[in-house]
Amino acid sequence: MLPLQQFNAFIETNTLFSADDKILLAVSGGKDSVLMVQLFKQCNYNFSIAHCNFNLRGDEAQRDESFVRLLAHTLDVPFYVTHFDTKSYATANHISTQMAARTLRYNWFEEIREKNCYQFIAVAQHQNDAIETLLLNLTRGTGISGLHGILPKRDFIIRPLLFLSRQEIEDFVADNNLDFVEDSSNQTTKYARNSIRLNVIPHLQAINTNLERTFAQNINRFAETEEVLRHVVAETRQKLEKWEDDDIFYDITAIENLTPQRLLFYELIKPYNFTESVADEVLASLNKQSGTSFYSETHRATIDRTVVIISKLPKSSSTEHHFLHVNEDFKVVDNQKISLFKTESLLFEANKFKAFVDADKLIFPLIIRYKQEGDRFMPLGMRNFKKLSDFLINQKIPLPQKERVILLINGNGEVIWVAGLRQDNRYKVNATTKKVAIFELSNQ
Amino acid sequence: MLPLQQFNAFIETNTLFSADDKILLAVSGGKDSVLMVQLFKQCNYNFSIAHCNFNLRGDEAQRDESFVRLLAHTLDVPFYVTHFDTKSYATANHISTQMAARTLRYNWFEEIREKNCYQFIAVAQHQNDAIETLLLNLTRGTGISGLHGILPKRDFIIRPLLFLSRQEIEDFVADNNLDFVEDSSNQTTKYARNSIRLNVIPHLQAINTNLERTFAQNINRFAETEEVLRHVVAETRQKLEKWEDDDIFYDITAIENLTPQRLLFYELIKPYNFTESVADEVLASLNKQSGTSFYSETHRATIDRTVVIISKLPKSSSTEHHFLHVNEDFKVVDNQKISLFKTESLLFEANKFKAFVDADKLIFPLIIRYKQEGDRFMPLGMRNFKKLSDFLINQKIPLPQKERVILLINGNGEVIWVAGLRQDNRYKVNATTKKVAIFELSNQ
Numbered sequence A, B: 001m002l003p004l005q006q007f008n009a010f011i012e013t014n015t016l017f018s019a020d021d022k023i024l025l026a027v028s029g030g031k032d033s034v035l036m037v038q039l040f041k042q043c044n045y046n047f048s049i050a051h052c053n054f055n056l057r058g059d060e061a062q063r064d065e066s067f068v069r070l071l072a073h074t075l076d077v078p079f080y081v082t083h084f085d086t087k088s089y090a091t092a093n094h095i096s097t098q099m100a101a102r103t104l105r106y107n108w109f110e111e112i113r114e115k116n117c118y119q120f121i122a123v124a125q126h127q128n129d130a131i132e133t134l135l136l137n138l139t140r141g142t143g144i145s146g147l148h149g150i151l152p153k154r155d156f157i158i159r160p161l162l163f164l165s166r167q168e169i170e171d172f173v174a175d176n177n178l179d180f181v182e183d184s185s186n187q188t189t190k191y192a193r194n195s196i197r198l199n200v201i202p203h204l205q206a207i208n209t210n211l212e213r214t215f216a217q218n219i220n221r222f223a224e225t226e227e228v229l230r231h232v233v234a235e236t237r238q239k240l241e242k243w244e245d246d247d248i249f250y251d252i253t254a255i256e257n258l259t260p261q262r263l264l265f266y267e268l269i270k271p272y273n274f275t276e277s278v279a280d281e282v283l284a285s286l287n288k289q290s291g292t293s294f295y296s297e298t299h300r301a302t303i304d305r306t307v308v309i310i311s312k313l314p315k316s317s318s319t320e321h322h323f324l325h326v327n328e329d330f331k332v333v334d335n336q337k338i339s340l341f342k343t344e345s346l347l348f349e350a351n352k353f354k355a356f357v358d359a360d361k362l363i364f365p366l367i368i369r370y371k372q373e374g375d376r377f378m379p380l381g382m383r384n385f386k387k388l389s390d391f392l393i394n395q396k397i398p399l400p401q402k403e404r405v406i407l408l409i410n411g412n413g414e415v416i417w418v419a420g421l422r423q424d425n426r427y428k429v430n431a432t433t434k435k436v437a438i439f440e441l442s443n444q
Helices: A004-013 A031-042 A058-075 A086-092 A097-116 A127-140 A166-175 A192-207 A211-240 A252-256 A261-272 A276-284 A388-394 A399-403 B004-013 B031-042 B059-075 B086-092 B097-116 B127-140 B166-175 B192-207 B211-240 B252-256 B261-272 B276-284 B388-394 B399-403
Strands: A022-026 A046-053 A079-083 A120-122 A242-244 A247-251 A293-295 A299-304 A307-312 A321-323 A330-333 A336-343 A354-358 A366-370 A406-409 A415-418 A436-443 B022-026 B046-053 B079-083 B120-122 B242-244 B247-251 B293-295 B299-304 B307-312 B321-323 B330-333 B336-343 B354-358 B366-370 B406-409 B415-418 B436-443
Touching: A004 A031, A022 A031, A022 A097, A031 A046, A031 A058, A031 A166, A046 A058, A046 A097, A058 A079, A086 A097, A097 A120, A127 A192, A127 A211, A127 B192, A127 B211, A192 A211, A192 B127, A192 B192, A211 A252, A211 A261, A211 B127, A211 B211, A211 B261, A247 A252, A252 A261, A252 A307, A261 A276, A261 A299, A261 B211, A276 A293, A276 A299, A336 A406, A354 A415, A388 A415, B004 B031, B022 B031, B022 B097, B031 B046, B031 B059, B031 B166, B046 B059, B046 B097, B059 B079, B086 B097, B097 B120, B127 B192, B127 B211, B192 B211, B211 B252, B211 B261, B247 B252, B252 B261, B252 B307, B261 B276, B261 B299, B276 B293, B276 B299, B321 B330, B336 B406, B354 B415, B388 B415
Parallel strands: A022 A046, A022 A120, A046 A079, B022 B046, B022 B120, B046 B079
Antiparallel strands: A242 A247, A247 A307, A293 A299, A299 A307, A321 A366, A330 A336, A336 A436, A354 A436, A366 A406, A406 A415, B242 B247, B247 B307, B293 B299, B299 B307, B321 B366, B330 B336, B336 B436, B354 B436, B366 B406, B406 B415
């Protein structure tokens, strides 16, 4: 017997979709998605099947594709399939293979959904997926918003199996003799998620055999608490934000009266892409120097006597990148990567791929860009300025390489480092240096 | 070097205590508490040492006591020590040994604190303890309030080592050659907390080597979010609660307009000891039958047309216990335990220690109590009432056993079961029964 009644109750309680909606099912061929297909079939819902071949597991990927194609054919429902070059996409976008697969998959589903007028895309995630997501978010750092893990419905994505645990799915698949394919990558602890699944959750289940239900309840409570926070932030925003043209003004006294101040102020400026640590710095500087500015990718926050003003930054050209903050790890310009380390040790080795800079002289945001007409700097060991173009000629840098030269520029416009060639004399580490920032150039 | 600067910064940031306060340090003799003592000593704070001997680990417990006594003597600070019969206390109170140790310990500390005018009791918990508490709460089920784990300060308890990870403590203890005793029970996975420490956290650390800092940040955010919730609940309570004498009235329309309704309504009635599942039931019944009542240990919630009324229950005698709700698992009366199971199966075996009852006939709260003058019931298989005293004589129940007989009484006052002897004919399972409640008598 399939859990049709619970399935329909879950769809209804969470208003996932209505009986005449057309749903696109994301089907890998694994147990979860195969059970989802059967539930949709038995309930006579209007659905189609979509399958992604990520070309990551050789013959196995091909076997899975054939399996799902046959399933759709047998059930006589429309079938969509696509092939991705996941590895290349990951490399080109500097992201993990898993993240690449995720992005490609959801983009493609959404494309099909729009083109073919499906109301929703259904994915077969279950309660254990939700637990894994929650634990993974906790491990990597999160606020309340990372605790709902996976929601039953978000935009056009629905998760109609979220009422079932992995074990229940396995039991239903076995009891109903459903055919499925096994994804061998699930059996390795190659990925963080798999380690949580295989190494962590069994120990939690030993403490609470009803772990899935307990977490489902936890997640409900967290989602509700998040809703409370969202309301409060919206109200606070309404009260505190004064707009003048494109600029937003917050009264400093009003900011100081927020409770809890840190969380609410961060939530207020988060939509303007400020990070939590920058929000903390703004708060710490509220009554210090008027005129101090802090940056996000898109906005500047300036403390101006009694107010904090948020204003939009002019769009930076695609070849200009910013170190917004001393805690950023690296920036990639095309495939050249500049990493930033901090140290209190003054021991270092000379190396043209590394610049050792007096950290107290840095003014954020730092800019990374290609050379421009008129750039000049004071090469390490010299007391005079030199035109960058002359310097590059003297160094006998070949043209193609010259075109790839990137500069690290201080917030005041001065060159800190001609990356991979020579740093500026003004920023070198000397006897009075307290903290050292190390910039390293490497290929991404 | 000891981390004196960070220690003082943490005390200041969290306003744990002021320089002239007298602090009672809880010292087990383990690494954590030994480091705490040294930090207090080096900073010249005014402190004393208290040690609990739980008599749980034989000679080891004696060794630890001697060690801490000597430490206090060497440092020339006041020393308090006590011995607990932890096992007996646990048995007498039907709680785990760990919970017993915890209760005994905190009660005793508080006693000393009051008597001797200490401002605070300092316990040596660190960041990893906080992570363990958070994960344990999650595993057992929690709302946002279980996520701050351990706070730096709560009532008279302060935790001045919460800025350190276990590894850092171990390093400081080793670097400073501090003497300590090893608690062998920490090395077993006997307890849930130890399993989380030894089996779960290492896998999370493999994903994030900076786990302690990340969790410290998570916990901060959760504590702030909880504060937001607390404010909202206080405001909502202010707006919605109308008092008339000792009764509280909530307008049903106002309850229906709460967002998120479930969480806020539960938070509203939680101080009156209602459980989350009872709160859910009240909500589900808002517009159904006027006059329906729901119970907590101390209060009744009655739906009365347009309002929900919360009123105090008269104090029940110590020998009267209630099944407040169909989802309660068991009640213990002295050391007799009545458990409640639900089933949809109608298959069962006759057994005088079990009563199979038509669940639809139950009216909550059910009462469990000793027999009283005048009790009568309709023994299973009979059509007439019988005095309970006559029944017990006929059954030839010896006097001491007779005095221990407990009755399960329905919400309407009728006897459902003379526990362990005979159930009532009116409540038996018959052909029209849909759901069966099974009550089982056992020794606790």
